[in-house]
Amino acid sequence: MKLNPDCIRDILLAVEELSDYDRSVSDSELSKSKFLISYSENEILYHVRQLTWSKMLQQADFYGEGFDILDLSPQGHEFLNNIRSDDN
Numbered sequence: 344m345k346l347n348p349d350c351i352r353d354i355l356l357a358v359e360e361l362s363d364y365d366r367s368v369s370d371s372e373l374s375k376s377k378f379l380i381s382y383s384e385n386e387i388l389y390h391v392r393q394l395t396w397s398k399m400l401q402q403a404d405f406y407g408e409g410f411d412i413l414d415l416s417p418q419g420h421e422f423l424n425n426i427r428s429d430d431n
Contacts, residue, residue: 347390353376355419357373361373362414367414370391398418399418
């Protein structure tokens with residue numbers, strides 16, 4: 344699958360919006376986010392895996408065909424701040 348930078352940004356935006364100090368984000372919550380409604384489940388899963396490998400996500404646990412994400416990592420927050428605008 345080809346890496347989609349818009350999907351990367353939208354996942355980071357969704358995790359930022361949905362995560363909380365004591366609450367992780369599940370795959371089902373993430374896929375219902377207003378940022379990700381135009382992406383397939385497979386596309387979201389692929390890009391979450393890429394973000395995990397790139398250390399942009401903090402504690403992403405994969406199980407079967409799903410996952411839970413604890414939060415953005417410090418690198419993920421910094422990267423998102425640099426690409427937040429649609430113009431970047």
